[in-house]
Amino acid sequence: MEFFRIKKDIPFMRHALVFNIISLITFVLAVFFLATRGLHLSVEFTGGTLVEVTYTQAPELEPIRTALAANGYPDAMVQNFGSARDVLIRLPNRGDLDSAKVSERTMATLQSVGGTPELRRVEFVGPQVGKELASDGAMALLLVIFGIVVYLAMRFEWRFAVSAIIANLHDVVIILGFFAFFQWEFSLPVLAAVLAVLGYSVNESVVVFDRVRETFKKKRNMTTPEVLDHAITSTISRTVITHGSTQMMVLAMLLFGGETLHYFAMALTIGILFGIYSSVLVASPLVMWLGVSREQFIKPKKEKEEAVV
Amino acid sequence: MNRYPLWKNIFIGLVLFFGLIYTLPNFYGEVPAVQVSSGKATLKLDASLNGTIEQALNDAQIEHTGLFIDANSIRVRVPSTDVQLRAKDAIEKRLNPDPHDPSYVVALNLLSASPNWLTAIHALPMYLGLDLRGGVHFLLQVDMPGAITKRLDATAADLRTLLRDKNVRHAGITRDGNNVVLRFRDAEQRETARKAIAGSTADLQLTDRDDGSDDLKLVATLSQAAQKNIRDFAIKQNITTLHNRINELGVAEPVIQQQGLDRIVVQLPGVQDVAKAKDILGRTATLEVRLVDDTPGALEGALAGSVPLGTELYNERGGSPILVKNQVVLTGDRLTDAQPGFDGQTHEPAVHLTLDAAGSRIFRDVTRENVGKRMAILLIEKGKGEVVTAPVIRTEIGGGRVQISGRMTTQEASDVALLLRAGSLAAPMEIIEERTIGPSLGAENIAKGFHSTLWGFVAIAIFMSVYYMLFGLVSVIALAANLLLLVALLSLLQATLTLPGIAAMALTLGMAIDANVLINERIREELRNGVSPQAAIHAGYERAFDTILDSNITTLIAGIALLVFGSGPVRGFAVVHCLGILTSMFSAILISRMLVNFIYGRRRKVESLSIGQIWKPGN
Numbered sequence: 001m002e003f004f005r006i007k008k009d010i011p012f013m014r015h016a017l018v019f020n021i022i023s024l025i026t027f028v029l030a031v032f033f034l035a036t037r038g039l040h041l042s043v044e045f046t047g048g049t050l051v052e053v054t055y056t057q058a059p060e061l062e063p064i065r066t067a068l069a070a071n072g073y074p075d076a077m078v079q080n081f082g083s084a085r086d087v088l089i090r091l092p093n094r095g096d097l098d099s100a101k102v103s104e105r106t107m108a109t110l111q112s113v114g115g116t117p118e119l120r121r122v123e124f125v126g127p128q129v130g131k132e133l134a135s136d137g138a139m140a141l142l143l144v145i146f147g148i149v150v151y152l153a154m155r156f157e158w159r160f161a162v163s164a165i166i167a168n169l170h171d172v173v174i175i176l177g178f179f180a181f182f183q184w185e186f187s188l189p190v191l192a193a194v195l196a197v198l199g200y201s202v203n204e205s206v207v208v209f210d211r212v213r214e215t216f217k218k219k220r221n222m223t224t225p226e227v228l229d230h231a232i233t234s235t236i237s238r239t240v241i242t243h244g245s246t247q248m249m250v251l252a253m254l255l256f257g258g259e260t261l262h263y264f265a266m267a268l269t270i271g272i273l274f275g276i277y278s279s280v281l282v283a284s285p286l287v288m289w290l291g292v293s294r295e296q297f298i299k300p301k302k303e304k305e306e307a308v309v
Numbered sequence: 310m311n312r313y314p315l316w317k318n319i320f321i322g323l324v325l326f327f328g329l330i331y332t333l334p335n336f337y338g339e340v341p342a343v344q345v346s347s348g349k350a351t352l353k354l355d356a357s358l359n360g361t362i363e364q365a366l367n368d369a370q371i372e373h374t375g376l377f378i379d380a381n382s383i384r385v386r387v388p389s390t391d392v393q394l395r396a397k398d399a400i401e402k403r404l405n406p407d408p409h410d411p412s413y414v415v416a417l418n419l420l421s422a423s424p425n426w427l428t429a430i431h432a433l434p435m436y437l438g439l440d441l442r443g444g445v446h447f448l449l450q451v452d453m454p455g456a457i458t459k460r461l462d463a464t465a466a467d468l469r470t471l472l473r474d475k476n477v478r479h480a481g482i483t484r485d486g487n488n489v490v491l492r493f494r495d496a497e498q499r500e501t502a503r504k505a506i507a508g509s510t511a512d513l514q515l516t517d518r519d520d521g522s523d524d525l526k527l528v529a530t531l532s533q534a535a536q537k538n539i540r541d542f543a544i545k546q547n548i549t550t551l552h553n554r555i556n557e558l559g560v561a562e563p564v565i566q567q568q569g570l571d572r573i574v575v576q577l578p579g580v581q582d583v584a585k586a587k588d589i590l591g592r593t594a595t596l597e598v599r600l601v602d603d604t605p606g607a608l609e610g611a612l613a614g615s616v617p618l619g620t621e622l623y624n625e626r627g628g629s630p631i632l633v634k635n636q637v638v639l640t641g642d643r644l645t646d647a648q649p650g651f652d653g654q655t656h657e658p659a660v661h662l663t664l665d666a667a668g669s670r671i672f673r674d675v676t677r678e679n680v681g682k683r684m685a686i687l688l689i690e691k692g693k694g695e696v697v698t699a700p701v702i703r704t705e706i707g708g709g710r711v712q713i714s715g716r717m718t719t720q721e722a723s724d725v726a727l728l729l730r731a732g733s734l735a736a737p738m739e740i741i742e743e744r745t746i747g748p749s750l751g752a753e754n755i756a757k758g759f760h761s762t763l764w765g766f767v768a769i770a771i772f773m774s775v776y777y778m779l780f781g782l783v784s785v786i787a788l789a790a791n792l793l794l795l796v797a798l799l800s801l802l803q804a805t806l807t808l809p810g811i812a813a814m815a816l817t818l819g820m821a822i823d824a825n826v827l828i829n830e831r832i833r834e835e836l837r838n839g840v841s842p843q844a845a846i847h848a849g850y851e852r853a854f855d856t857i858l859d860s861n862i863t864t865l866i867a868g869i870a871l872l873v874f875g876s877g878p879v880r881g882f883a884v885v886h887c888l889g890i891l892t893s894m895f896s897a898i899l900i901s902r903m904l905v906n907f908i909y910g911r912r913r914k915v916e917s918l919s920i921g922q923i924w925k926p927g928n
Contacts, residue, residue, distance in 0.1 A: 126741030140874035147866035192882040199867025203860035238830040242823040249819030252765030258757040
């Protein structure tokens, strides 16, 4: 079986401008939604208490809300989680209450409402922890960007490093844009997924760049856009198959992983789809705009000396 | 050219063999067990306890299937949960004759059902996180500013006593924020005070401050080193205290660790009663110093049933009864430190106690009046007291430095010091994060994670085998080997596996196939260019290697960043992700190549490769 029967190199670079404009529009939209709607951050980041209970019979949510309000939690969010029998209660942190006792008081209230609530999960995060997690997340992102740029600059050329990281940050912003637009819950596992996607799609750009370097060295009569077209065309089969395989795994998580892994898998799905697009059709034009040329690869030794200075 | 040297084949074979061995324990499941651990800081487990437990089980006619001892606990494996409960009762009765004062913690636990020889080579199942097995997780913040303020208050009192003893007149000593401010009427007194303070402690930094008011001020601040000491001491003591308290909960495998500078993580697997756990974590214990009533005949009388008025009967550690006066000489509040050490003259092991100023004064007076008598140090917890030690007072002891020595080994000295410090929390703590996972949710999470990985794997396996034929099958075997090695590595390192960890495992597998796709595509390309099959295999692996390395390193950079900055769920994800990248490099390159070599490398003449259809643009 052979999916890709491509006779000639596909002239991707002829449409480079179009791709870049599409990217820019999606990027701006993502930023717009991030700015206007913001991320729906999970308890881990905002601080607060989350109580998940399960009942043997689907309970009415309204009495639970009323009872919680009567017991001093008028700002409690009560909703179904997964099925009608599972109830999720979110309580924001408040300075005046002994926050560590919130989960017990909530359970006591639920028991007084009736039914047979069984405690599934409690998460309580104090206000100081939430802030730290957010800043740690930002630090992790910076470290990833820095590490990847340095590595790619060493292995390839700074132009590759810069375009790869721009292309993939564009993915990250778009994932966040989706989360902002649909108001999906942004939790720690989602953050992990986002950073994993960053490493993963850079990986994608690396494969293309590897080919670019090889083609530059081997074929002397090609122009830069032709080299890029050739590199993309000859790796496209691998790109689609690899991402397809990874997506199969992620799909399995989306289908069987339950609520906890749902948004994690969702972030990966978006990341993988945009990863293909951006690493091929965003990173490569960027490399071209940045002025990559054969000379940068023919004398690799001299390049290295310059890089050291 | 497509043959591995023998050593390489043997090496890969060995890696796979060990991978299999260390993965094995995960397949056996778990059986009930009873776990015995020490309930007191001073009590160490030793081999003789093994015999006692065995004897207790024999007497109760309970069969067991193995007895394991490690650094902190002895575990007895039993055939069923019924037997588990009976065995627990039998052992409990034998080891803790007094149920109100248990020396050992006897808890129900689960042990791997893997054969003993696997356990002997430390092949253990993966260590499951709380989200997979259920339990409570707390993150406690130690109130360091509180600890420092407490010390400063004590310092202010110390300075008052010091200046009075040295006859230095001052116009008031107060704590102001993180400083102690001493006021003086004239510069001469201030200078004397400065010398006196500098001579008595090195912990304080002194600066003059003259801000136009009537008084001259001397500002004392704690030196950086002293502040660091206070912090280190506070967190260590709090951890010790937590250990002692959690022992009472009878949790089989509690985790109590320092996190960062001022935080403590407490994980209690299997505990569902959060309220009780919180109650125990927040409780306080006290230390008391009282005099011993050594009146001849009084102890015998008390044992016979008539306790003399104004005294109480206690048990000394080690078992012998002791009669102690009701009047409390000192409480633990006055104790600022307890350290093991040696007697300056006899070089016997000793415990050095440091009392604060008020404590020192009381202690000096009491010891002066009671030379030759005995003094008992009691630890009182949950309203029950135990005499930790009851030394004889040899001379008057002033200066707040007390030494307890005599008939102690070095180990006992450090245990007593620990116990004295462990009585109470050095600084208050606050729960800043709590996670409770019910046991049913834990089991569900395992099932969900397992199914995701399984079905994802099956889908990839089918696709690869259809698309790349024999080479696809080789890739799938390499991928399975990757999973095997990853599980083996996680079992070997006993890294905590969480639900995000399982997700990382699935994701890593999905990403690992990339390396094989790269190789297979390269081989096809070489064939398309008309290269001979053997050369195509060689070139395919060779050329793909650089790309695989580059792409894995970039992924690894992301993984390491997550590992460094991640906490909780993110860290669980990152550990598996990073390990998975390493094992996938090994399996995708070496193992698949070895298999391909076995299939094609030995043949003289290879007409074609089973790598699916090769489509050539020319046709």
